[in-house]
Amino acid sequence: MNNKEFVAELAKQTGRTPKETQTLITALVGELSAQLSDENMVSVQGFGNFEVRKKAEHIMVNPSTRQRMLVPPRIDIKFRPGTTLKESLK
Amino acid sequence: MNNKEFVAELAKQTGRTPKETQTLITALVGELSAQLSDENMVSVQGFGNFEVRKKAEHIMVNPSTRQRMLVPPRIDIKFRPGTTLKESLK
The missing domain is CATH 4.10.520.10 (IHF-like DNA-binding proteins)
Known part of the structure; x- marks a missing residue:
């Protein structure tokens, strides 16, 4: 499942537009990457x-x-x- | 960085409440887990x-x-x- 399909599926489930969903994922990935660059481990619940x-x-x-x-x-x-x-x- | 800290930081950056941010992460993690359970690989851009x-x-x-x-x-x-x-x- 590529990024586009994943975003589309998630958008459908959360009742948001794919564009909005992609923006949120980009923010999440950016923050995760920033933390990992600082050599912090990150826990994601579940x-x-x-x-x-x-x-x-x-x-x-x-x-x-x-x-x-x-x-x-x-x-x-x-x-x-x-x-x-x-x-x-x- | 634990889950709570990560959610708080991400909420601050996206201008959403921590509760809303947590809901979105839960949906994302749920969808990722569902795909992986079906043995589908998932690509997340970036x-x-x-x-x-x-x-x-x-x-x-x-x-x-x-x-x-x-x-x-x-x-x-x-x-x-x-x-x-x-x-x-x-």
Whole structure:
């Protein structure tokens, strides 16, 4: 289900226009992204937690060539579904 | 940041009441959960994709005791951040 279909379905259910619904989702996603950029985890009730995991820059050695490589820092987002969501999947 | 703080912040930004904002988030989360329960992936623009991964029931053998165990089926939700979100984390 792509973004457009999801927005249309949600608009229908909440009795709002797709445009208004998209605006709200954009605000939500923006706020979530801002929090995650600040490395704050965010809990969404009935859904789950979004966590940020940082992996520092480090040097890796290729064992066969002995060449050293600099692995750039990486930020991962981990979503952990909450119990309500897990139950609904059973 | 817990759910309440997140709702309060989002309400402030969208000029809605926290109660109204919570209602909208609940609808969004409900629709997302319903789609994921039907094993549909969902794309959220500017954020990323939610995918469902099913792992079937299977038998596992403990190599040291040779005991057989039945591993129950499992459903996992995988969130893949999109490029917009990844960029904002840099």
